Amino acid sequence: MILKNSLHISHELVSKVVLPGDIVVDATMGNGNDTLFLANLVGAAGKVYAFDVQQLALDNTTKRLTEAGVLERAELILEGHQNIDKYVPQGVKAVMFNLGYLPKGDHNIGTRAETTIAAIEKSLELLCKEGIVMLVIYYGGDSGFDEKNAVMDYFKSLDCKKYSVLVHDFVNQINCPPIAVCIEKMS
Numbered sequence: 061m062i063l064k065n066s067l068h069i070s071h072e073l074v075s076k077v078v079l080p081g082d083i084v085v086d087a088t089m090g091n092g093n094d095t096l097f098l099a100n101l102v103g104a105a106g107k108v109y110a111f112d113v114q115q116l117a118l119d120n121t122t123k124r125l126t127e128a129g130v131l132e133r134a135e136l137i138l139e140g141h142q143n144i145d146k147y148v149p150q151g152v153k154a155v156m157f158n159l160g161y162l163p164k165g166d167h168n169i170g171t172r173a174e175t176t177i178a179a180i181e182k183s184l185e186l187l188c189k190e191g192i193v194m195l196v197i198y199y200g201g202d203s204g205f206d207e208k209n210a211v212m213d214y215f216k217s218l219d220c221k222k223y224s225v226l227v228h229d230f231v232n233q234i235n236c237p238p239i240a241v242c243i244e245k246m247s
């Protein structure tokens with residue numbers, strides 16, 4: 061298949077912009093898949109800041125990064141991503157979000173529109189020029205549609221002189237396949 065799923069697209073775009081030595085963020089750590097992916101991209105000279113509100117996410121990600129031998133490249137933070145500006149310096153190359161809940165975890169501890177939009181707004185401020193915010197939006201089922209609808213409206217409100225927004229959505233599939241959204245900072 062030529063058309064790849066949203067997760068694949070998100071990794072493809074992030075790996076195009078992130079270089080060894082960069083500062084990057086995983087805004088929704090979960091089991092650490094994206095944290096590990098980012099740690100491998102930034103290399104020993106780079107840094108990954110990763111956020112989650114669940115201790116379980118920090119425990120699972122610590123184990124994952126330790127096994128891969130890259131734990132020292134990451135700072136794992138038990139905190140909501142809406143407070144990203146208290147921990148992360150300016151000049152970030154990429155911020156990744158996976159919206160929704162942890163698949164085998166508590167479905168009630170999912171991301172929420174208000175805090176997600178606050179975190180995206182702050183992430184855009186922290187990005188360097190040509191940096192990106194990359195989101196994979198899981199919705200429907202237990203997640204519902206509120207967050208997805210709110211963030212999609214928010215993307216449309218972004219100033220087109222400052223940001224370019226690409227939405228990757230399989231519009232004829234069933235069961236709400238995840239949507240990938242990439243926001244590039246132009247100035």
Ligand SMILES: C[S@@+](CC[C@H](N)C(=O)[O-])C[C@H]1O[C@@H](n2cnc3c(N)ncnc32)[C@H](O)[C@@H]1O
Pocket residue numbers: 087088089090091092093094095111112113114117139140141142158159160161162163169170171172175198
């Ligand atoms: C879809 S999962 C992320 C999956 C993750 N990328 C992985 O590789 O396993 C969403 C995660 O967001 C976390 N979360 C929910 N609200 C949050 C918030 N305000 N700040 C940071 N993380 C949050 C949840 O605890 C959950 O682990």
